[in-house]
Amino acid sequence: MKKKLSTKQLVTISALVAVAMILSYVESMIPAFVAVPGVKVGLSNIATVFALYALGWPYAIGISVVRVFLSSLLFGNFVGMIYSLSGAALALVSMILLKKLDIFSTVGISVVGGVCHNIGQIIAACIVMETAAIAVYIIPLLFSGTIAGVVIGLIAGNLVERVKKYI
Amino acid sequence: MLKKILENKKLCSDIILIAVLLIVGLSAFIVYLTTRDNIDPNEAHVVVSVDGKEVARYPLSVDGVYIIKGYNGGRNTLVISNGEAYISDASCPKEGSDVPCTKQGRLTADGMLRIITCLPNRVTVHIVGGDTEGGLDI
Numbered sequence: 001m002k003k004k005l006s007t008k009q010l011v012t013i014s015a016l017v018a019v020a021m022i023l024s025y026v027e028s029m030i031p032a033f034v035a036v037p038g039v040k041v042g043l044s045n046i047a048t049v050f051a052l053y054a055l056g057w058p059y060a061i062g063i064s065v066v067r068v069f070l071s072s073l074l075f076g077n078f079v080g081m082i083y084s085l086s087g088a089a090l091a092l093v094s095m096i097l098l099k100k101l102d103i104f105s106t107v108g109i110s111v112v113g114g115v116c117h118n119i120g121q122i123i124a125a126c127i128v129m130e131t132a133a134i135a136v137y138i139i140p141l142l143f144s145g146t147i148a149g150v151v152i153g154l155i156a157g158n159l160v161e162r163v164k165k166y167i
Numbered sequence: 168m169l170k171k172i173l174e175n176k177k178l179c180s181d182i183i184l185i186a187v188l189l190i191v192g193l194s195a196f197i198v199y200l201t202t203r204d205n206i207d208p209n210e211a212h213v214v215v216s217v218d219g220k221e222v223a224r225y226p227l228s229v230d231g232v233y234i235i236k237g238y239n240g241g242r243n244t245l246v247i248s249n250g251e252a253y254i255s256d257a258s259c260p261k262e263g264s265d266v267p268c269t270k271q272g273r274l275t276a277d278g279m280l281r282i283i284t285c286l287p288n289r290v291t292v293h294i295v296g297g298d299t300e301g302g303l304d305i
Contacts, residue, residue, distance in 0.1 A: 035272035037284055079259075079287040108181040115188060129289050130219030133282055139199055140280075142192035146185055153181075 012055065012167055016063050017070070020047035024071040036137055038121055039144045042114055042152055044071075048092070049110045049156035054164045057096045064088050082128065083121045090120030106157035111149030118145045208276035210297025213252045215245065218289050227252060227276065227294065237288025243268060245292060251275050252283075252292060259287040268292075 005013075023043035030041070044067055052060040068088050072081035091113040098104060098112055118141040125134055172178055211227040215235055225231060227250055235243040237258075244256040253273040268285035272278075274294050282293040 032266040032270040034266065035270065035280065037266040037271065037286065039266060083286065103177065103180045104184065105177040105181050108177070108184045111181070111185060111188065125284070125286060129284070129286070129291065131216060131291060133216075133291060133293060134284050136199065136280070136282065137284075139192060139195045142188060142195070146188045146192070150185065 009055075013059060013063060016047050016051055016055075016059075017066050020044040020063060020067040021071050021074070023047065024067065025075055028071075028075050034140070034144070036140045036144070038118055038137060038141050041148045042117065045091075045110060045113055045117070045152045046156050046159065049095070049106055049113065049152060050159050050163075052095060052099060052109070053106060053156070053160045054167055057099070060096070061092055064092055083124050086124035087117040087120035090123075091117040105153070106160060107150055107153030110153030110156060111146055114149030114152065115142060115145040118142070203281075204296055206276040206281075206294060206296040208250050211250075211276045212295050212297065213245070213247060213274070214293055214295050216291045216293075235288075235290050235292075237285065237290040239288070241285070241288030241290070243285055243288055243290050243292075252294065254283055254285065254292065257285060257288065259285065 021044070023046060027040060027043045033039075047067070048060050048064045051063050065085075065088070068081065068084045072084060094116040095109050095113045099109055104112070119138065122135060122138055122141070126132055172182070209228055213225045213227055214221055215223040215225075215233075217235070217237055223233065223235070225233065225245075225247060227247060230248045231246075232255075233245045233247075235245055237243060240258075242258040243254050246253055246255045251273040252275075254268040254271070257268050259267065268283050268290070271283045272280070274281060274283060274292065276294060278294070281295075282291055284291050
């Protein structure tokens with residue numbers, strides 16, 4: 001972005017980062033309900049998908065990266081950050097590329113995001129732990145990522161429709 | 168109803184995408200279940216690895232409580248009892264991590280998943296059959 005951010009843009013970004021962090025926090029309070037690590041709804045992805053549609057991809061990247069750093073710092077641990085970051089990076093890249101193709105709605109985009117987030121996390125975990133044995137988690141995560149993606153996509157799609165005109 | 172769905176191109180491609188992912192997941196699951204070795208509960212072993220290297224191996228048929236020394240001073244307590252292996256306690260901050268090792272259930276010889284992972288301590292605990300060597304059975 002060559003031109004300076006306007007105050008309005010800055011406020012919008014900050015508000016979305018705040019929303020994403022609250023959602024991260026809410027998510028961290030949901031107790032584990034499946035015996036597979038990595039299974040989660042990915043509530044904060046609502047903010048990312050929303051930003052991708054309502055503001056554009058540079059905003060989505062910014063909000064996602066800032067959110068991962070801040071919420072690892074505040075609610076999680078830095079050990080978890082490497083997994084969150086690699087998951088978020090893969091999810092963002094694939095969502096941005098697929099959105100350019102313009103064949104999916106927010107649901108399809110967010111499903112791809114959810115599944116790619118899990119794939120990115122597993123790749124990072126395999127590298128850090130130096131074992132391929134944990135790649136087996138991809139099977140349950142494929143299902144949970146898809147389902148979570150549908151939920152997040154429906155919410156984000158609704159939000160984009162209703163809120164976009166105010167931005 | 169069906170016509171309405173077919174008219175909406177994006178909805179169609181969404182549904183196709185979701186169906187493809189679910190089919191891939193289901194086939195992977197079937198392949199996983201049909202190709203893995205059967206483990207005899209009497210010969211099964213619990214293999215503990217840290218950073219991908221095997222550090223200990225215990226028979227699943229012998230009850231016991233073991234302390235695993237993980238990465239960076241982390242500790243996990245492994246319990247084997249009645250043919251089940253699980254992590255009863257861990258040193259990692261359990262809040263903030265999505266599914267801590269203590270919540271990953273109990274490993275048995277015929278269980279669906281044969282591995283427990285503790286990411287912060289870089290510990291994996293998995294079940295292998297009696298004659299498996301390195302036994303990374305994915």
